[in-house]
Structures are given as structure tokens and as C-alpha cells.
Amino acid sequence: MTADTTAPGLAPEETQDSAAQPPSWARHQFHALRELLDRPLTSYYLVLGCSALLLALGLMMVLSASSIEAIQKTGNPFYWFLNQARSVALGIPLMWVCSRLPQRFFRLAGYPLMAISIIGLVMVLFIGTSQLGAQRWIDLGPIYLQPSEPAKLALVLWGADLLARKARGGRIEWRHLLIPLMPGVAILAVLVMLGRDLGTTLVLVVVFLALLWVVGAPVRLFAGMLALIALATVIMITTEGYRSDRIDGWLNVWANAKGSGYQAAQGQIAMGSGGWFGLGLGSSRQKWDWVPHAESDFIFSILGEELGLMGTLVVVALFGLLGYAGLRIASRVSDPFIRLAAAATVAWIAGQAIVNIGAVIGVFPITGIPLPLVSYGGSALLPTLAALGMLLSFAKREPGAAQALTARGPGPLAWALSWLGLK
Secondary structure, X not given: OOOOOOOOOOOHHHHHHHHHOOOHXXXXXXXXXXXXHOOOOHHHHHHHHXXXXXXXXXXXXXXXXXXXHHHHHOOOOOHHHHHHHHHHHHHHHHHHHHHOOOXXXXXXXXXXXXXXHHHHHHHHHHHOEEEOOEEEEEEOOOOEEOOHHHHHHHHHHXXXXXXXXXXXXXXXXXXXXXXXXXXXXXXXXXHHHHOOOHHHHHHHHHHHHHHHHHOOOOHHHHHHHHHHHHHHHHHHHHHOHHHHHHHHHHHOOXXXXXXXXXXXXXXXXXXXXXXXXXXXXXXXXXXXXXXXXXXXXOHHHHHHHHHHHHHHHHHHXXXXXXXXXXXXXXXXXXXXXXXXXXXXXXXXXXXXXXXHHHHHHOOOOOOOOOOOOXXXXXXXXXXXXXXXXXXHHHHOOOOOHHHHHHOOOOOHHHHHHHHOOOO
């Protein structure tokens, strides 16, 4: 005699079907997430929310990471924090203005911005200030300008408009990359390389490759470009002794922990000290003159030490969501310029974040590239916020977005409360 294993009130087939399907709550959550991602304003609020959170986190970490060095050098622990806060105070209105500008403005702005960037990069070669082997800055007394930072935005706008003007029937021929886009990229890259700034040169190349990808360039062109870039990188490394030392320090961090691998070693010590949840905000030990440039290039190491693995994963997730939002805009809008500019902006910001984080954790060599929205530096922050404001403007052109913005009510706070079921 066998026991009946069928659930009470259900036939055997019904029991098997119920077991094969996911629980109702899981299906409900999945459908709710899918519905949220399908909303017209999803990209808009993702760009806005991720930018705001990264910007707030950046201010907090600049204050923490720079306070010790600031009080030693200036007597004011808030010196670099106040400078960054002023940049944020300028950048937020700039982002808001860009979010309300029409597409035509961005298409026209790329040309004068490209010219200004080239002039600035030429000026750097003659009157620029050299630091750590790189000549990147123009000293204007109370402020330092880094022309290579707005050059990234200039290349995004100029390159996108150049290709969009040559689009036929919504399609862009990759052959139009050759003249004049490729010479323009080459001029920027050469000027930046003459200033011994390999990191920014790589970012410009990433933007160019993103444009190649959007227009559907063939694999052989990608292969040729990558081979040329690799050759140029090797030449730049071998012709400059300090770059060779950086590569040696990267490959043999702990063997050179007191020399070329010092910064990388101290950064990894900071990351390892944080554990799962960190030592607590402001409790970093490595910022006490151990990690060089803790407020800029290596701010991610201090973040890992104070906020732990969970804090670093939150930052990575925010950049991931920001990249997703930008690509979502590019895929949902048919206009060629918006597709090109949105994809290139994502490549610039997300690519720069990947290189910075990779350098801190030892995956890539140290290149001196800041972490967007988080690291100290107004020259990098203002163009980034302008680009994000541009993405907000583009997000309004997604299908149904304009109507949703008109009918959204009091604003994003009310929308968030409504979505959470609190209103």
C-alpha cells in the first residue's frame, strides 16, 4: 500500500504545473520591474537619480579623503572640499540648462567647442603647468584649467553631428569617418599626447571607437584601428621612462611597493582594509599621507576603505545604471545625432569609470584618469555634468516622454512617492 503524495484538493498534474512555475510574488515583482523599465521617463529619472547620488557621494568622499592633506598644506581641512562644492554649485545649473536646450544647440555647439579645445591644448604646450610628468593644466592664478576635459565633450558633439549630417535614410556610412572625423580625432589625440597625457588620449580613442560602433563599421576597420592604437601606446610607453616605470610597477606591485608600485600598493591596502562594510565614513587610515592623490585619482580606494565592498558595489551599480540609461536613450530614439551622441557619452563616462576603478584594484596601469562625478576637479566635473544634462534633454525625446513630462504632476519627488506606494 503506497501513500498518496498528491497535495489535498489538487490533481497530480496540477501539482506538477504549480511546482514548475515561479512563485506568484516573484512573477509579480518581475512584471513590476518590467513595467517600470518600459515607462517613457525611465531613462530620464535614471540619469537624474544616478548623477545626483554619485555627485553627493563624491562631495562626501572628497571631504573625507582630502581633509588631512588640506589641513597640512593650507591649514583649512575644508579647502579642497569647498573648491569642489563651488564646482558643483556651477555644474548643477549648467546641467539644468543643458537639460532644457534643444537638440539643435548641441549640434551647433560642437564646432566652436572643438576649436576652443584645440586652442586650449596648443596653449598648454607653451604655457601649461607640468605635474607628475604630464603637461595638462593652464595656471590662471586662483584656478587651474585642463583643456583636455572639455575636449571630450567637444569630440562627442562634433563627431556625432558630423556623421549625422551624412546620414541617408537613417543610415550612416562608416566611410564618412575617414574625412574629416579621423583627422580631427588625430589632431586632438596628438595634442593631448604631446602634453604626455596618455589617459585622456585613451578616453578620446574610446569615444571615437563608440562612434565607429554606432555607425556599424566593419570588423576589419576596428581591427586596424585597435592595432594602430596598440602600436601608438607601446611607442608612448617605451619613449617615456616614467610610463615604463608605471607598467613595471603595475606588473610587479609588491616587488616595487616602495618605488613605482607604491601608489598601487597603498591603494590595494586601503581597499583590503575596508572589508564588507568599511571602517566608517571619515575613518580611513590610508588617507593620512599614505595614498597619493587620495581625493582625485585614487578616491575609489578611500571609498572602499571607509564604505567597504558594499559601498564600492553601489558605485559600480550606479555607473552601470547610468550607462544603461544612456544606451536606452540611444536605442529608443531614431534621430542619428542623438543615437551617436548618447552612445559616445556613455562610452566616455562609463569607460573612464572602468579605467579608474580598474587602476585602483590593479586590473589596469595607473593613468591618472579621475572617477567621473566623484573625484576632485572642476575641469572634469563641469563638462561631465553638461554631458549628463544633454542626456536628460535627449531622454525627453523618447516615445511618450514629452507627454509623460507634461502630465507628471508636481515633480520627481511626487513620482517617486507614488511609485513607492506612499502617495
